[in-house]
Amino acid sequence: MNSFRDILPGWKVANCQSVQKNISKKFKVGYFKDKIFARAARLVAFLAFVPVADVEEAFFEITFYIQSNYPELMVVVNYFEKTYLGSAIVDSEVRVPPTYPLEFWNHFASILQDPEFPRTSNMVEGFHRGFKTRVNRPKPSVQEYFRAIKEQQVVTDYHLDRLAVGKTPSKKKRISSSILYDLCSFYTTYPTKIEYLFAVAKYFGNNIE
Numbered sequence: 001m002n003s004f005r006d007i008l009p010g011w012k013v014a015n016c017q018s019v020q021k022n023i024s025k026k027f028k029v030g031y032f033k034d035k036i037f038a039r040a041a042r043l044v045a046f047l048a049f050v051p052v053a054d055v056e057e058a059f060f061e062i063t064f065y066i067q068s069n070y071p072e073l074m075v076v077v078n079y080f081e082k083t084y085l086g087s088a089i090v091d092s093e094v095r096v097p098p099t100y101p102l103e104f105w106n107h108f109a110s111i112l113q114d115p116e117f118p119r120t121s122n123m124v125e126g127f128h129r130g131f132k133t134r135v136n137r138p139k140p141s142v143q144e145y146f147r148a149i150k151e152q153q154v155v156t157d158y159h160l161d162r163l164a165v166g167k168t169p170s171k172k173k174r175i176s177s178s179i180l181y182d183l184c185s186f187y188t189t190y191p192t193k194i195e196y197l198f199a200v201a202k203y204f205g206n207n208i209e
Contacts, residue, residue: 044080058193
């Protein structure tokens with residue numbers, strides 16, 4: 001972790017995929033059939049869009065909501081707490097150091113500074129998918145591997161050239177980023193943190209209406 005901090009000072013962790021996998025393993029049926037259950041299951045992941053100073057309080061609001069409505073999801077809450085916040089020490093306000101410190105996965109300040117700041121690892125995954133289509137077997141030869149690298153580099157250079165002349169990503173993506181920026185900008189206007197998190201959940205596809 002310290003190596004990442006030294007080499008990539010702006011590096012951020014996308015916690016949503018880790019939480020998603022944890023949910024899918026244990027609550028696959030309920031997650032895909034019940035929209036309200038699915039939203040509740042993902043609430044902890046949306047703490048990435050709460051100001052750092054308020055994460056602890058927002059986490060307690062989520063915990064109360066989950067315990068009151070979906071106690072079976074406490075296993076997800078406990079996993080998130082241990083991995084991303086650090087387990088609470090009994091009779092103390094101190095936590096055990098988490099696997100991923102708060103500053104590594106919280107995106108709130110980054111989004112306000114730059115609305116186009118990437119929120120997920122989708123760009124990297126897209127590159128990997130594109131590369132995989134060019135290497136269509138588990139153990140390619142050296143020649144196949146280098147051919148695939150060259151082909152993928154051509155695509156990468158094409159997109160870099162477009163950015164260099166001011167051709168930005170699609171309008172849909174820019175609008176989407178703007179919505180998240182607006183949500184973070186109006187954070188203080190929400191009556192409770194859980195209501196703000198519901199709004200973030202809606203942005204990420206958990207629309208209950």
